[in-house]
Amino acid sequence: MALLDLSGVTAAYDRTPVLRDVDLSVDQGEIVGVMGKNGVGKSTLLKTVVGLLAPRSGTVSYHGEDVTDLAADERARRGIGYIPQGRDVFPKLTVEQNVRMGETINEGCDEYLHDTVYEYFPVLAERADQSAGTLSGGEQQMLAIARALVANPDLLLLDEPSEGIQPSIVDQISEDMRAINDDLGTTILFVEQNLGVIRSMADRCYAMERGEVVDELAGEALADEGTIAGYLAV
Numbered sequence: 001m002a003l004l005d006l007s008g009v010t011a012a013y014d015r016t017p018v019l020r021d022v023d024l025s026v027d028q029g030e031i032v033g034v035m036g037k038n039g040v041g042k043s044t045l046l047k048t049v050v051g052l053l054a055p056r057s058g059t060v061s062y063h064g065e066d067v068t069d070l071a072a073d074e075r076a077r078r079g080i081g082y083i084p085q086g087r088d089v090f091p092k093l094t095v096e097q098n099v100r101m102g103e104t105i106n107e108g109c110d111e112y113l114h115d116t117v118y119e120y121f122p123v124l125a126e127r128a129d130q131s132a133g134t135l136s137g138g139e140q141q142m143l144a145i146a147r148a149l150v151a152n153p154d155l156l157l158l159d160e161p162s163e164g165i166q167p168s169i170v171d172q173i174s175e176d177m178r179a180i181n182d183d184l185g186t187t188i189l190f191v192e193q194n195l196g197v198i199r200s201m202a203d204r205c206y207a208m209e210r211g212e213v214v215d216e217l218a219g220e221a222l223a224d225e226g227t228i229a230g231y232l233a234v
């Protein structure tokens with residue numbers, strides 16, 4: 001059964017539809033990517049999944065239940081974790097305070113993964129008492145992931161994790177996400193424009209153009225750089 005299922009989702013900020021009749025599903029345990037050029041609606045798609053934007057039509061189902069009308073905080077309590085584009089860590093708070101914030105936001109979680117997140121990202125343990133604003137972009141991305149992961153989400157939504165991060169750290173984060181998926185069984189839906197990240201992280205990938213899902217790639221198609229590149233920046 002699909003963990004997440006979007007059916008006929010249309011969404012808009014004003015009159016112009018930004019998502020048009022989007023169908024998409026993610027099975028339990030999968031890592032699924034969504035790729036597409038700037039402005040095609042990738043972040044908007046994740047916002048409709050977390051509940052920050054209500055669709056004009058269509059349904060969002062999670063664990064087989066229609067959650068289209070559920071508020072974002074309720075979806076978070078049900079195990080949807082979200083790492084926004086640009087990371088949004090609290091710069092004046094320390095690394096540890098940011099991680100604890102992830103626990104506070106998800107009060108009532110059965111088991112927090114406080115020590116586990118530091119095992120995945122040892123650099124955060126080294127910098128636990130440092131203010132988050134002093135971290136590099138890559139370290140801030142790790143912290144944003146740790147903050148979402150600490151409440152042990154069933155589904156983790158990740159918006160352009162590689163943006164503005166140096167290549168070696170990008171590779172490391174891709175590997176970390178795969179390890180998290182393997183070890184903890186966390187299902188991951190991520191959005192990317194970085195070809196390398198798509199190929200190394202995704203089991204399967206959707207392609208978007210102008211608010212529509214126009215293709216779905218797996219296996220050989222996902223191994224073919226040319227096919228992926230066609231859906232990314234010109």
Ligand SMILES: Nc1ncnc2c1ncn2[C@@H]1O[C@H](COP(=O)(O)OP(=O)(O)OP(=O)(O)O)[C@@H](O)[C@H]1O
Nearest residue numbers: 013014018036037038039040041042043044045085
């Ligand atoms: N808060 C908003 N209010 C009005 N329009 C918006 C808002 N956020 C995004 N848009 C518009 O919706 C469209 C899709 O934006 P979205 O951020 O989802 O694209 P994206 O694929 O994530 O792009 P990028 O790769 O640059 O992050 C764009 O035309 C954008 O200008």
Ligand SMILES: [Mg+2]
Nearest residue numbers: 042043044085
């Ligand atoms: Mg975006």
